[in-house]
Amino acid sequence: MTEGARPLEPAEIAARLAPWIGPGASPRGAVLAVSGGPDSTALMGCAALLPPARPVVVATVDHGLRPASAAEAEGVARVAGALGLPHRTLAWPGPKPATRLQAAAREARYALLAALAREVGAGVILTAHTLDDQAETVLMRLCAGSGPAGLAGMAPARPLRDVVLARPFLDLPKARLVATCEARAWAFVRDPANDEARFGRARMRSLLPLLAPEGLTPERLGRLAARARRTQDAIEAAAGSALRELRRDGGGEGGLLLDGAGFLALPEAVALRVAAGAIAAVAGCRSRPLRLERLEEALLGQIRPALARGEALRRTLGGVLLEARRDGMLRLAPEPARGPGRSAGS
Structure with missing residues (x-):
């Protein structure tokens, strides 16, 4: 099991996922974005542990960027089936850009997930972004010279076209999700692109262990994001009122x-x-x-x-x-x- 990390307890799972797929959630149900990595596999497995209350569809986006991607999507489909959840593979068709590949892939992924949500009538898309992902995002935006809006990182929930994109694990360390998969024997894969230095996020990931001894830990970067979000929310509210008052x-x-x-x-x-x-x-x-x-x-x-x-x-x-x-x-x-x-x- 992942050293020092506790698997998620049933009460924690319910507290994080029930607002989105539990009895009191929107009756429209949810799409779970599952790539097959430990984070999203934990999301899928945890959703399957809840008493069935709202319709859930597991979706894997096959970007077609690696030879193994189709097989990995099939692997997610098998695990989803074993957990009793329906699965869909979404392909990113057409030629791929030579530059800003990860950004283009992210835009395509969200577009495909939103289209599936509309098709099945789901009201929310759940992703398994973690505190580690948030820390990397804040660090990347800090390097890019972002203001409060950028340093706020990823929102726990935000509109995505005509559905909601929610991240119920955003304040959890990745290690706890890995430990959950290991404790429950949920098979997962690791994307080798996560370690490719040509991608900015991978470079930030390699920097975090070097910055942690100086105090710049994922937890502190996560707190910075939360504080920046509060600041940005206050600025947005003040600006909205000011714009209404200044119009002539x-x-x-x-x-x-x-x-x-x-x-x-x-x-x-x-x-x-x-x-x-x-x-x-x-x-x-x-x-x-x-x-x-x-x-x-x-x-x-x-x-x-x-x-x-x-x-x-x-x-x-x-x-x-x-x-x-x-x-x-x-x-x-x-x-x-x-x-x-x-x-x-x-």
Whole structure:
């Protein structure tokens, strides 16, 4: 058995999974994302231990990236069958990207799982992300220079298209799930990609044992994520109220007009979130990814100083034109079509 780690007790299993698949949960049931590794195998096995109350479907996404992936999906199907759970294998078809492979695979995985949830009428997708996964995520985002939203890591539950994506094991060390599989003889596999240094997450995984003696343990990184999430939630709430209060008539078709004096009075963190929310609202389905560094540079370094001086300034961010006007108003409008010689940010 995994050294020093306790298997999950039945009461712990019920406390974590019953809110999603127990008698009081949504009658729509759940999709369990199971790759065949120890974490997700523990999720599947623990779900099978609960008294049947809500429909559960086990899903394995075969990304087709390794020769053994199809056999591993078949192995999950056999274990699921032995546990009395229905299983579906979801294939990621088509050519695979040469860059950002893991990110593309993750996006494809969630799209396939959400489509299956819609097909079977499930209201939630459960994944087996652990405290170790959370620590790696926070470390990766710390290295990337993320703000509170990024350092908040993975949410215990969040909307995913028209279902909920939930992570009931997010505060548990991986070792406890491995110990649970070993104690109950649930067979699992290990993905060799987890140790490939070409992937950023694998590199972070190898760093964590070196950082732990200095105090940067998975538990502390998990607490950092929880604190950052509380901070981000507070900023989001304040920004939502501020955006409603600052809106004025006259933004034009598809645009927004904000009171510049009120915008200047906001704390910088709230002003950044107000701007990001306003940009997303104006851009709509045309929204482009917006890096925090660009938002900080444009809003804090250019737009807010121009408003304070009563100067006119125009900048384009995320497909939206931001205009500091001499009358003290901040206008956001869809980015005009670019003609010859016109560049973004002009």
